[in-house]
């Protein structure tokens with residue numbers, strides 16, 4: 001958008017039928033941009049911040065001056081209700097908007113929203129409302145944000161299938177029963193996921209479990225970030241505005257979602273139901289296997305994700321990770337932070353041999369495909385959205401205080417990688433052989449899921465898995 005002085009940035013028009021003067025403004029200090037209008041009749045001023053705007057859409061080809069501005073406004077009742085949608089859907093009808101504004105917010109010609117129909121047929125659109133994600137906002141976000149927006153942009157508002165999760169198995173079942181068979185039939189599917197990283201990972205794992213035929217057509221998925229960490233959403237930049245993923249949904253294009261594979265020794269089990277139960281993992285060539293798009297870790301990170309995965313901790317949102325970290329680094333019984341025993345080896349890009357990390361004990365071993373694990377926590381600053389590069393972050397037993405210093409630097413824009421105690425590099429593979437007696441020190445985190453490995457067991461992580469899903473990302477940001 002231009003500045004206030006440009007003639008292009010000031011027009012005479014209408015807002016919901018009332019004559020106004022539009023101006024584009026940019027705050028000199030913050031750089032934040034907004035559309036401002038002043039009503040001719042009464043001088044009342046209105047404004048819309050750039051960050052609140054979802055899209056600007058033409059109303060009809062025969063009335064080229066008219067556009068709908070779709071935007072969000074904060075939900076006043078959300079302050080006292082942790083399951084309330086933080087924002088609500090709104091729209092305005094605007095006539096003769098400044099051209100730079102239209103240019104900036106009109107979805108590009110290749111935006112997926114317009115491509116979601118195959119050969120002119122209706123899009124096969126699925127909406128997955130994951131009621132157990134995060135602090136339980138998905139239902140209200142569906143009702144007060146996404147649904148009204150779909151009714152606005154989609155002339156056939158019932159041309160979608162709505163799925164509400166009822167258990168931790170819901171997304172996997174839906175994928176097994178609907179997404180995978182349809183993909184194998186060559187049907188194009190678009191999935192809008194109101195969830196955290198977990199929903200995405202459940203879909204990917206189930207797609208990879210089943211046989212994929214010759215006609216397999218990758219579904220595309222878009223996220224409304226309603227989990228706790230929302231690592232993928234933060235890392236691809238879709239939380240840079242206030243629209244809870246809606247701008248990304250209307251303006252983004254498809255990109256293959258890179259994946260890694262974590263293979264385990266035969267006794268590895270998935271922990272569920274707050275670690276009260278364990279489940280078998282799917283087998284690939286006889287080895288229990290999980291796929292991930294975000295992170296595979298052992299040590300402090302895996303421990304705090306596992307320990308904080310209770311309904312009591314979940315009430316605290318992303319704070320739960322910090323609370324569990326505090327307890328792990330400075331245990332209440334006064335004991336030191338745990339030194340994790342095991343052999344860690346890496347396979348470097350282009351290398352053929354595994355190379356041992358020269359250390360007997362470890363505090364943090366984490367391989368990731370993304371830059372951020374939660375808002376502001378930049379674990380891998382070199383990672384670019386969906387670049388498919390697996391990176392390792394690791395450090396040894398440096399005590400609770402030392403680990404806290406490193407975590408604090410990670411929250412400060414990823415400065416930890418400049419700390420000499422931290423190892424950081426691109427890798428092709430990671431292998432850990434566990435040398436711990438106690439089971440809780442043999443827990444591995446794969447995208448929020450916790451796998452417990454048997455005594456003397458191992459895990460091996462490899463990048464470069466064939467993508468089975470496209471993610472919608474607005475790369476223009």
Ligand SMILES: Nc1ncnc2c1ncn2[C@@H]1O[C@H](COP(=O)(O)OP(=O)(O)OP(=O)(O)O)[C@@H](O)[C@H]1O
Pocket residue numbers: 130131132133134135165166167168169170171195196197198199226227228229230231447448
């Ligand atoms: N209705 C439900 N009942 C029980 N479990 C559910 C229900 N809906 C979703 N779940 C489960 O809750 C978990 C939510 O995971 P998700 O990743 O979406 O959110 P999160 O863990 O809060 O966020 P993140 O992974 O981004 O930190 C998943 O394991 C999912 O299977």
